[in-house]
Amino acid sequence: MSEKTIVVGGGITGLAAALELDKRGEDFLLLEAGNGPGGVIRTLRQDGYLFERGPNSFPSTSEAIFEIARELGMEEEIIAADPAANTRFLYHKHRLIEIPTGPGPLMKSKLFSLGEKLRVMMEPFIRARRDESPESVAHFFARRFGPAPARTLVDAFISGIYAGDARKIGIRSAFPKLWEMEQQHGSIFKAMKAKRKAGGASPTKMTIHSFRDGLGSLADRVGQRLGERMRCGRRLAELDRSEGGGWKLAVEGPDGLEELSCARLILAAPARVSSLLLNRLSPMAADILADIDHAPIISVHAGFAESELPRLPQAFGFLAPRPSRLRTLGWLFSSRTFAGRAPEGYFALNGFIGGANDRNAITASDDALQHLLMGELSLALGMTKMPAPGFFALSKWDPGLPQYNMGHHRRIEAVTRLLAEHADLALAGNYLEGISIADCIKSGRTAVDRLLAGPVSSMAGGEA
Ligand SMILES: Cc1cc2nc3c(=O)[nH]c(=O)nc-3n(C[C@H](O)[C@H](O)[C@H](O)COP(=O)(O)OP(=O)(O)OC[C@H]3O[C@@H](n4cnc5c(N)ncnc54)[C@H](O)[C@@H]3O)c2cc1C
Missing domain, CATH: 1.10.3110.10 (protoporphyrinogen ix oxidase, domain 3)
Known part of the structure; x- marks a missing residue:
């Protein structure tokens, strides 16, 4: 009988689950459909810039990330934001206004x-x-x-x-x-x-962090630690019960379809993928997961010579609420926040557009998006004309981020109840108990806790 656990999905959730299994001396395998570890955590290094295609940073309260960094010997690679990043702006009534961080500043605010x-x-x-x-x-x-x-x-x-x-x-x-x-x-x-x-800790005193070589370096390091126990380019296509208990998996890989079996299973794939995989086992749970709304989002990476943006504030960035009538959701002034994000004499900026209130943005052409974004950035920075960025790239995420809309926690409770009889199966991911990287790490670890606390099914058949 194999004790092996299979983890499906090599985003931060699945990586955290695999690390936890490793720490506990468990036999496991991680299957990832893409080319490498990290899921939406991806760092782009080009022309001397370092841009985050997905998540950018994490607050000092993200203990789970600090723990993993310690376990991987990466503590020294964590960098704190420049103190200027404590200043954030809101685009309001056609200009940038500083966001107050306490009762004193609130009383003085022009917001x-x-x-x-x-x-x-x-x-x-x-x-x-x-x-x-x-x-x-x-x-x-x-x-x-x-x-x-x-x-x-x-x-x-x-x-x-x-x-x-x-x-x-x-x-x-x-x-x-x-x-x-x-x-x-x-x-x-x-x-x-x-x-x-x-x-x-007071929320206004929280500092922001990242890794010197970007968040992608964390995912890469976990991938290295897992070695051959992480198999990339392997997509779980179908899932079923094995005759003697445990799980039978049909996995698409470079050599075609392969059948694997395991005693325990962690589904750390996005909600929609897990929904498709669970359809036969629990159609009701699958339906609830399929109904979780997601908002597509585009992350925008732009580089400028510092001389071209003389009015760029010393700040973390700005957000644009809907009444501002910008389609842009906001911009992070990445190279103002973290060292090593742009070549000497240049700014790296990271914008966002799309989301639940602008779902069509994801279908716009890259040229149309660049035109719109640059026009709106010039408005926000009070410039009459925006110079063409020396570097420009877009990262499009669809389905994007799960929406914790009203009643979401009840829907998740229902899924948990419907799957409770399967003690050898655990779901994990950003649609369960929070979307942040730290929440995902906790979700991966909780899945391991749950599985190891339950009974192991006896398995008929092959090794994974
Ligand atoms: C643009 C953007 C900005 C963000 N900013 C921040 C931020 O600044 N700070 C923060 O804390 N969080 C941020 N987040 C949220 C956070 O990054 C995510 O919620 C988190 O990284 C999701 O991790 P995950 O492992 O659950 O999912 P994913 O990263 O989506 O990973 C799921 C993995 O499963 C794999 N997979 C899918 N189907 C299969 C299959 N059938 N078989 C095998 N593998 C499969 C996929 O290839 C993928 O690698 C941001 C997210 C986005 C998109």
Whole structure:
């Protein structure tokens, strides 16, 4: 009988699951459909620039990433953002306005009127909502802090994190901690005060990090650690029960279709892929997974000579909420944030367009996108004409990011219930308990915990 576990999907979720299995001395194999490890984590190095095609950075609270870096001996390669990155802007009323980071700066900010600021400060006096029915993030913030921050800041942050629509993303599904803060303390401000008293980190004091050679270097290093236990160019096409228990997998590879079997299985592929694979086993769970909305997103990589952008602020970047009427979701000033992102004398900028409110952007031609993005960037930077970028590339992600829309957590609970009888199967990924890299690492590890805690099925037949 083989004890072998197969992990499907070599994005950060599957890589974290495989590392965890390795740490516990388990016998395993990781199958990845693409050419290498990392999934959407990909670093582009060209013409002296370093651009992230997918995720860019992680906050200091991402303990799971620091742990993996330590395990791989990569601690020294983690870099912190320049202090200038603490400054962030919002494109509001045709100009960039600094986002306030606390009550003092909020009172001085030009983002809101005096009435709107006073409404924000009234938050501790707003009664908590005890109703269990789903509520959107926009509604939650409008109710607690007034409509102005919900329309501007919150709308922009939801674009920045989920490429999502704040009117659809659910507060309890996407930000369970905020939801609990209201439930437990009756107010977000009161909960933050209690957390500060207890010695917790203030969200405004968080620093941003990456790796010196980009996030891709983390994925590459995990790939090296896994060695032959990670097989790339292997796509799981079909999944079934083995006769004596365990799993039978039909895998497409360079030499055609191959049959593998294993005792335990972790599906760390995107929700839609897992849905297709589970269709025979649990059509209901498969339907729920297929219905999870995703927002396509385009990441834009542009390089300019510093002399061409004299007005580029010393900042992390800016976000553009929907009322600003830009199609651009925002730009990160990457070389202002991390060292080594652009050649000497040049800026590396990373923009975003698309998302849940602009699904057609993904079908636009590259030329049309470049024209639109450069026009809007010149508006935001207050320039009459934008110089043509010396470097320009696009990374298109479709289906893109899962949307934790209202009721999402209930749908995930239902999938978990429907698959509970299969103790030798675990789902993992960015559609379950958070989309960040750190959430995905936790999801991969949780899948391993769950599988190893369960009974092992006896297996008929071959080795994986
Ligand atoms: C543009 C963008 C910017 C982001 N920015 C940030 C950020 O700054 N910070 C942050 O923390 N997070 C960010 N995120 C979110 C985060 O990067 C992702 O949620 C996370 O990396 C997803 O990892 P995953 O392993 O779950 O999925 P994926 O990376 O999608 O990996 C899934 C893997 O499964 C493989 N696969 C699919 N089907 C099969 C099959 N049948 N058989 C075998 N293999 C299969 C795929 O090839 C892929 O490699 C961003 C995401 C995007 C797209």
